[in-house]
Amino acid sequence: MSSTAAALSPGEQLRASYLATRSFTDQIAQPLSAEDCTVQSMDDASPTKWHLAHTTWFFETFILRTQSDYREFDPEFNFLFNSYYNSIGRQYPRSRRGLISRPGMQQVEDYRNHVDREMSRRLGCDDFATQNAELLQIGINHEQQHQELMLTDAKHMLSCNPTWPIYRDDPFDRAVAERAERWIEVPDGMHDIGHEGDGFAYDNESPRHATHLHATSIATTLVTNGEFLEFVQDGGYERPEFWLSMGWATVQQDNWDAPLYWVQQDGRWHQFTLAGLVPVDPDWPVTHVSYFEADAFARWAGKRLPTEFQWEAACQIANRSSDVSLEQEPFADVLMKQNKCIHPTRSPAGLMGGVWQWTCSSYAGYPGYRPPAGAVGEYNGKFMCNQYVLRGGSVATSSNHIRDTYRNFFPPEARWQFTGIRLADD
Incomplete structure (x- = not known):
């Protein structure tokens, strides 16, 4: 303060x-x-x-x-x-x-x-x-x-407008060079998960509890457009072996062949942004992908999606090892203040920001969770069914509206949010 x-x-x-x-x-x-x-x-x-x-x-x-x-x-x-x-x-x-x-x-x-x-x-x-x-x-x-x-x-x-109208004609954030990929090692053992102490948090972030995690590695960088394009070009949307059954049915029903907002023009992939239609930049984080697409890509890459608990433990480790300021990361309030387009163009210094990151965890209450009494209790608890947890915030999130315990949730087919992929490995 x-x-x-x-x-x-x-x-x-x-x-x-x-x-x-x-x-x-x-x-x-x-x-x-x-x-x-x-x-x-x-x-x-x-x-x-x-x-x-x-x-x-x-x-x-x-x-x-x-x-x-x-x-x-x-x-x-x-x-x-x-x-x-x-x-x-x-x-x-x-x-x-x-x-x-x-x-x-x-x-x-x-x-x-x-x-x-x-x-x-x-x-x-x-x-x-x-x-x-x-x-x-x-x-x-x-x-x-x-x-x-x-x-x-x-x-x-x-x-939905075929003329691809522009929300704001702002330049894209290119200020920070992409970092080399490395992995955060989350050790086997007990880890404390959930919110405690001062500061606002939603009821679904509590109670704080200990959970056992197997040793895992979490990527420090987000999956990029270029990496996802390799999946597309390798027939990823045509190969059922990578897909969950519901995901494959969705691909067939909705004719998915690329992330939302990707379109081909003159033999080249473009993507619609809030600054209009632009060529797909291979170095930008891939975004507007569903849980089904994130999971299929991870299988194709020989990796997997982290659990939300592994993600939070890795975020705690990253925060202890570096001085991460959310006010410098690509969040909505930061980008608007800089007159930059609200679109992910780089991986953040820590695990928070850029895109909401799918985890393989179903959205459910923590041990001992009880929704608050009254109408406010309808805010989170009643949606704990058929949803997957996302972590980290995105370029559309405000920097003072995110923390490492924050739990977002969407159904697995949703992809209109700025959702992306951070891989895990065993």
């Missing part, structure tokens, strides 16, 4: 964090037109306008509506912008969010301004801030998750 932040009262610190988070959300939405913000390109994605309203609904619902003197902006929003909180009430179907043409963007902006004024004013009272500190931290981190979704959902939406 800086000396300036330390001099602020608890309410002032929370207000500054709240307003900074809300401002960054608006910055992400700024390059998009009102028409862009309404489109829903697939069931897994949501319109930008919906993200803007839903994150606002979260603060209004869980904090402001508990205040007797608060006047809600529009009662209909409780139905339109509730995502999946069944204990709060009914929700508008996720797959039809793109049909919500009204409220329009101006009214959603008015809604955000209304809630921001109320939150900012009330955070001037330290008692209010103290009483709601835990919910505020959850709400801030919840909005940061939606900032990432706004970027990936907007990218998918723009990719």
Whole structure:
């Protein structure tokens, strides 16, 4: 914490964090037109306008509506912008969010301004801030998750346009030369896994517990486009021996022959980025691959994907052996501040950043896990089924929204997020 932040009262610190988070959300939405913000390109994605309203609904619902003197902006929003909180009430179907043409963007902006004024004013009272500190931290981190979704959902939406429109015409980050590949040795034995101590963490990162790990090696570099292109050229998408049964069925059903956003033009592979269509750079980390593709590549390469526990243990070892500053790694806030394209172009110095890294671990609760009581308990626990864990964050993640215990999760066919591959070996 800086000396300036330390001099602020608890309410002032929370207000500054709240307003900074809300401002960054608006910055992400700024390059998009009102028409862009309404489109829903697939069931897994949501319109930008919906993200803007839903994150606002979260603060209004869980904090402001508990205040007797608060006047809600529009009662209909409780139905339109509730995502999946069944204990709060009914929700508008996720797959039809793109049909919500009204409220329009101006009214959603008015809604955000209304809630921001109320939150900012009330955070001037330290008692209010103290009483709601835990919910505020959850709400801030919840909005940061939606900032990432706004970027990936907007990218998918723009990719559906045959003219390959540009989100922001920013140059790519090429400042750091690629490091030589080496391996982090994780020794056989007991390792402590999970969050403990100060600082925010989600409930699914606890309780901290000891688990036995067999000796393994984790690559210090991410799998590159060039390496993945070798898999493609070797008939990787045509050879069922590398694929899980469900993965092979998905390849056949959806006609996959390369990562999402790879297209061939004039006999050469290109990939769609937030700065438009560019030739596939062999040195960049491969991204927008599913668990099925990551697992198939690992089998083809004679390696495997790490478990999430091996990944976390390797991250702990890497952090002890080097001075890694997340504020220097390719995260969304860092890249935007530098006016660089939000796209992975290098492996980070540590294990965090660049792309979300698939592990071979199914998403489940740790020993002794219990979801919190009330609606907030619906945030993580009820999704512990048919999902795989990803670690490390990506270029769409903010640098103050990631830690080595963070557990992301998606179904194995998902690939619209910035997902990639870090290999393990025995």
